[in-house]
Amino acid sequence: MNKESSVTLKSKLDKIIALLLIIILSVMVLNVTWQVFSRYILQDPSSFTDELSRYLLIWLGMLGSAYVAGQENHLAIDILPQKLTGKPKMRLMIFIHLVIIAFALPVMVLGGSNLVYITYILGQKSATLQVPLAYVYAIIPLSGLLVLYYQITLIKNILINKTA
Amino acid sequence: MEYISIIVLVVIFVSLMALGVPVAWSLGLSGFITLLVTVATVPSATTIAQRMGTGLDSFALLAIPFFILAGEIMNKGGIANRLINLAKAITGKLPGGLLYVNVISAMLFGAIAGSAVAAASAIGGILGPRMEKDGYPKELGASVNITSSTMGLIIPPSNILIVYSLASGGVSIAALFIAGYIPGIFIGLLLMITAAIFIKKHNLPAGEVTSWKELGSKFFSALPSLMLLIIVIGGIVIGVFTATEASAIAVIYTLVLSFIYRELRVKDLPSILMKASETTSIVMLLIATSMSMSWVMSSEDIPQSISSALLTLSDNKFVILIMINLILLFVGLFMDMTPAVLIFTPIFLPVVTSLGIDPVHFGIIMVLNLCIGVCTPPVGSVLFIGVGVAKTTIAKVFLPLLPFFLVMVLGLIILTLWPQMTLWLPSLFGL
Numbered sequence: 360m361n362k363e364s365s366v367t368l369k370s371k372l373d374k375i376i377a378l379l380l381i382i383i384l385s386v387m388v389l390n391v392t393w394q395v396f397s398r399y400i401l402q403d404p405s406s407f408t409d410e411l412s413r414y415l416l417i418w419l420g421m422l423g424s425a426y427v428a429g430q431e432n433h434l435a436i437d438i439l440p441q442k443l444t445g446k447p448k449m450r451l452m453i454f455i456h457l458v459i460i461a462f463a464l465p466v467m468v469l470g471g472s473n474l475v476y477i478t479y480i481l482g483q484k485s486a487t488l489q490v491p492l493a494y495v496y497a498i499i500p501l502s503g504l505l506v507l508y509y510q511i512t513l514i515k516n517i518l519i520n521k522t523a
Numbered sequence: 524m525e526y527i528s529i530i531v532l533v534v535i536f537v538s539l540m541a542l543g544v545p546v547a548w549s550l551g552l553s554g555f556i557t558l559l560v561t562v563a564t565v566p567s568a569t570t571i572a573q574r575m576g577t578g579l580d581s582f583a584l585l586a587i588p589f590f591i592l593a594g595e596i597m598n599k600g601g602i603a604n605r606l607i608n609l610a611k612a613i614t615g616k617l618p619g620g621l622l623y624v625n626v627i628s629a630m631l632f633g634a635i636a637g638s639a640v641a642a643a644s645a646i647g648g649i650l651g652p653r654m655e656k657d658g659y660p661k662e663l664g665a666s667v668n669i670t671s672s673t674m675g676l677i678i679p680p681s682n683i684l685i686v687y688s689l690a691s692g693g694v695s696i697a698a699l700f701i702a703g704y705i706p707g708i709f710i711g712l713l714l715m716i717t718a719a720i721f722i723k724k725h726n727l728p729a730g731e732v733t734s735w736k737e738l739g740s741k742f743f744s745a746l747p748s749l750m751l752l753i754i755v756i757g758g759i760v761i762g763v764f765t766a767t768e769a770s771a772i773a774v775i776y777t778l779v780l781s782f783i784y785r786e787l788r789v790k791d792l793p794s795i796l797m798k799a800s801e802t803t804s805i806v807m808l809l810i811a812t813s814m815s816m817s818w819v820m821s822s823e824d825i826p827q828s829i830s831s832a833l834l835t836l837s838d839n840k841f842v843i844l845i846m847i848n849l850i851l852l853f854v855g856l857f858m859d860m861t862p863a864v865l866i867f868t869p870i871f872l873p874v875v876t877s878l879g880i881d882p883v884h885f886g887i888i889m890v891l892n893l894c895i896g897v898c899t900p901p902v903g904s905v906l907f908i909g910v911g912v913a914k915t916t917i918a919k920v921f922l923p924l925l926p927f928f929l930v931m932v933l934g935l936i937i938l939t940l941w942p943q944m945t946l947w948l949p950s951l952f953g954l
Contacts, residue, residue: 496572
C-alpha cells in the first residue's frame, strides 16, 4: 500500500485550512496596499478596504488558531509535560486536550452559534460593505468545531498509540 | 464579591497554565468560569465568544500579521545577513567585537522585524558558530544575544507597542514608536558596556580590520534594508500613512528587495505565508482570549479594586511606578508579553494617568519591563530560543545572564524615574 492512499481526513483538512490561510493573508496584504495606492496615486480613497481587512483578520486569527491547535503549537509552558513520561504523561496530555474542549465546545461552538444567531435575527450589517455581521462571526463556531475535531483526534491518537 | 472573582480567576488561570495548557486557552477558560460565578451560562458563553470576535476587530491590529510577514520574508531573503555584515564592518575589529556586532544587528534586525524571537534565532544562528570558532564562551554569547534581541521590541516598528496602543484605548502609535528609540538604544548601549567588561575579563580576540572602502560597500549593500526603516517610520511619523498601511508597504518592499537579491523564489512564498499565518494566529488567539479575560475583569470591577488598593499605599507617582514595575517583573517571570500587556494595561493605566504620568511613558516602561520577563526563566520565549540556538542549557546560561538582567533593570529604573528620556523625542515631533 503506498502512502498516498492512506492520507487521513486530518491531513486533508490541514491542507484545505492552510490553503485558505495563505489566500486570506495574501488578500489582506493586497487589500491594504490597494488602500494606500487608491488614496495617494488615484486620489480616490477606497471605502471598503478598512472593513474587509478587519473581517479577514478575524477569519485568519480564528481559523489559524484552530489549525495551530491541531499542530499543538499554541504557546504553552510545557515544563510539566516535558518532565513526565509514560502513563502520567498520557493522562496529562489527555487532560490538556479536554480542557481545550471545555472551552471550545461551550464558548466557541455554542456561545459562538448563539452570537451568530442573535446578529442574524437582529439583521446587523457592517457599515460600508453591508455584509451581515453573522457571516463574519460564523468563523467562531466553525473554528470551534475544528478545534473539537483536532482535540478529539489528538486524544484518539494518544489512546491508540499508547504514547503521548 | 470581587475578591471571590479575583481568586477564582487567578487560581484557575495559574493552575491550568502550570499544567501545560496553552496560555491562550487558559485565559479563555478562566475568564469564562469567572463570568459563570455571577452570570448565567448562555449569556456568559455568548459574551466571551463575542469579546473574542470584537477583540480582533481592529484596523491597528492588522499591522501585526504584516510585520510578522515582512520579518519572515527578510529572514529568507538575505536581509538579516546584510545587516549583520554592516554591524561587523563597524565594530568587528574591536576586541570581542562579535558581541557588539550581536547587539547592533539585534537592534537593527529587531527594529525591522519587530520580533525578539526571530532576532534571537536569526542572529544567534549566524553569529554563534563564528563566536565559537573565535573562542568566545558560549554562555556569554547567548546572554548578549538573548538580552539584546528584546531591544527590537522597543525600537520601532514594534508589534507589542501596537498591542499596547490597543489595550490603552488609543494612545498614538506614532508617538509610541518615536518614543521607543532613545530607551531602546540606551539599553543597547548599557548591554554593550556590560559586554565590554566581560570581553576584558575573558581577553577575547579582535576581528579583522575593515577598510573604509569595505565599510562603505557593506553600508551600501545594507542601505535598501535600512531605507525600509526610514520609509516605514518616517511615513508613520509624518502622517503619510497609518502603522497598518506602513506594515503592508513593508511587506511589498521586503518582497521586491528579496526578489532583486535573488534569494527568494515565487515557490518559497506559500511556505512563508503559511509560517506568518501560523505565528499570527498564535498571537491573535492570545489577543482574543486576553481581551475577553480583560472584559470579564472590568465587568467584575477588578481593575478598580486593584487601583484603589494601590492608591491607598501611596500617592507618590514614582513610588506607584516602582510598585507597578515590581508587579510586572514578577508577572513577566510567568507570562508572555502580549497577554500581560492586554490584561495589565487596563488595570494600571488609569492609576498612573490619574497621577499625571504620560501614557506613552508608561507604555515604554511596561514593554521594557516585560522585555526583561521574556529573558528570564521559568517562562521566557526569547531565553528558550537563545539557549536553543547557542546549544547550551538554561542552567548554564543563568549566571552569565544575571549581570545583563541587572543592567536592564537598572536601565528600567533610570527610564522610569526620568520621563524626559522617553518623551523628549516625540515632543520634538509634536506627537
